[in-house]
Amino acid sequence: MKEFSKKKIVLKKKELKAEEPTGDGLIRLNKYISNSGVCSRRDADKIISDGLITINGEVVTELGRKVSLDDDVRIDGNRLNPEKKVYLLLNKPRGFVTTLDDPHAERTVMQLVQNACTERIYPVGRLDMQTTGVLLFTNDGELAKKLTHPSYEKKKVYHVQLDMDFRPEDLEKIKSGIELEDGFIAADDIQMIDPEYANQVGIEIHSGKNRIVRRIFNHLGYNVEKLDRVMFAGLTKKDLPRGRYRFLTPQEINFLKMS
Known part of the structure; x- marks a missing residue:
């Protein structure tokens, strides 16, 4: 079996555009109230x-x-006492459960970010235990809802390694859409990563259904050996080692809020 390729996955690239901070230390009153958790x-x-x-x-x-x-x-x-908003990106490793508190889980993603800040943050969406890659944490409930609600169609890009070579005819099936037990699903884009690695593909999808990428390939007779989320809502794990985290830049935060 070929090794999991390190080749960069880029399906669609969008330029980040953000408002410049005013630097006066002031915020709009409605945002101040929202930050307090009232509404x-x-x-x-x-x-x-x-x-x-x-x-x-x-x-x-x-x-x-x-x-x-x-x-x-x-x-x-x-x-009102508005809590400082925190935005943190983790490059999730395998073997960690995406949960706030699970007495049956030996290792959770919260253990990886427990010393990051004093504010109570939580994961935006989830990655299953064996899936790696981009996972966002925040205490901004308004933004978290926007990023996870299906109507906003936030894109996710995954690097998929299969247990066999990917059949070219299945590429169009996944693009056109397939019928799963919980409804119809189609990828926004899917590409072969490199002819040298025929068992690896990149897939872009906005659905937030549980284990959707694994189920798409399982439906077509493949087993997913490795699954790595390389992009979420425009955020990537570039230069971020596995198991480490970083705080978002002001430009990234503004981009998420405006997009």
């Missing part, structure tokens, strides 16, 4: 318009108002 930004706008917010004792109804972390912001007299 979404949209609901925060209504709360502000209804005159339920005070800043340093003054009622504020201006939607574009900005505040600092030192301001005394209250809703119905109760002071």
Whole structure:
């Protein structure tokens, strides 16, 4: 059996575009409220318009108002304490369960990031125990929902190693779509990685169904020997060793929020 190739997988490349930070240390009031966990930004706008917010004792109804972390912001007299948002990318190794707390799991992904920050972060989506690669962690519930909800169609790219050479005729089947036990599924793109490695393919898909990549290939008679997620929502594990993590850059965070 051929060794798992190190060749880079690039199916579709999108340029990251991000807003430049203002650097004044201020954030919009609706974001401040959302960060406190009270509600979404949209609901925060209504709360502000209804005159339920005070800043340093003054009622504020201006939607574009900005505040600092030192301001005394209250809703119905109760002071808000927004938690700092954390965004962390892990290059997940094999053998770790994607869970917050599982008494039956010997090793979980939370053990790999437990010393990263004091904030309580959680994985966005999941990778099964034997799948490796890009796994995002955050305490930003609004963004996590956006990244995992099917309607947003966030792309994921996987490097797949099979137990046999990939049959060229199956490439079109996967592109056109196949019927699984829980419904129809089609890849956004699929390519052979290299003629020298006929048992390895790259597949791009936005479905968040459980073990969907493995089930696609199982349906066609293959066993997936190795599965590595090399991209999630535009984020890659480039230069990040297996089992290590890094914090997202401001540009990456803005890209995720705007895309």
